[in-house]
Amino acid sequence: SLKIGxxxxxxxxxxxxxxxxxxxxxxxxxxxxxxGIYGIGQRIANFGILxxxxxQKVFQPYVYRKMFxxxxxxxxxxxxxxxxxxxxxxxxxxxxxxLFSEExxxxxxxxxxxxxxxxxxxxxxxxxILFFGKQPQITxxxxxxxxxxxxxxxxxxxxGLSIMFIKLWGVIGAAWGVFCxxxxxxxxxxxVSQYHYRIKWQDKKLIS
Numbered sequence: 001s002l003k004i005g006x007x008x009x010x011x012x013x014x015x016x017x018x019x020x021x022x023x024x025x026x027x028x029x030x031x032x033x034x035x036g037i038y039g040i041g042q043r044i045a046n047f048g049i050l051x052x053x054x055x056q057k058v059f060q061p062y063v064y065r066k067m068f069x070x071x072x073x074x075x076x077x078x079x080x081x082x083x084x085x086x087x088x089x090x091x092x093x094x095x096x097x098x099l100f101s102e103e104x105x106x107x108x109x110x111x112x113x114x115x116x117x118x119x120x121x122x123x124x125x126x127x128x129i130l131f132f133g134k135q136p137q138i139t140x141x142x143x144x145x146x147x148x149x150x151x152x153x154x155x156x157x158x159x160g161l162s163i164m165f166i167k168l169w170g171v172i173g174a175a176w177g178v179f180c181x182x183x184x185x186x187x188x189x190x191x192v193s194q195y196h197y198r199i200k201w202q203d204k205k206l207i208s
Contacts, residue, residue: 007145014151018158022174025162033112034171040109041119041175044101048094048127056134059086067140067197080200083135087206090131098124115171122175126182133189137197146196150189157181 026035062082066075101120105113138146162177169176193199 004139004142004144007148011148011151014148014155018151018155021155021159022162022178025159025166026171026174029163029166030170030174034115034174037113037115038119038171038174040105040113041101041116042123044104044116045097045120045123045127048090048097048124049130051093052090052127052131052134055086055089059083060134060136064136064140067136076198077200079135080202083199084202084205087131091128094124094128118172119175122172122179126179126186129183129186132201133186133193135193135199137193137199141196143196146189146192150185150192153188154181154185157184 023035066079102117158181161180165173165177
């Protein structure tokens, strides 16, 4: 437990700081009003993550069981087939949030917050790829230091890109900073995860 858990301790602090740092940059480089717009958009987009986390409690025990019970190649194929419907459900929920974000915000918020619509769309696009980062290949192999390293990479990219994008585009620039840093980090995390335990994803089905 200590071998798996201790390398994750810095990741907890990095995650806490990362979750608030984009708002700090908006307040510093833009305005307090933009912080409110961004916060509203982020909260609405976060419903997609909440849904994904709920589904994770359903599929993750099965994924772990197959990792422990099956041969590496056989288990990877079975897991890949099993996860396809969950990927569909997560993407569908996030798509619904994107499609109805304008209605939600225009009905529930004054017009000063309408800028949050674009924030929801951009952040939700990033959340779509997080499904592939929620698979426990790295933890299964006990290489949790990689989770902390990718968290550090994400934080560095988030700071650098957000400063540049907020100066260019204001509050929507912060959303693009989260998107770009998250996509780059997500690709790295996915490649490292696949290296440690290869899940044979149903590529054609997922892409289509």
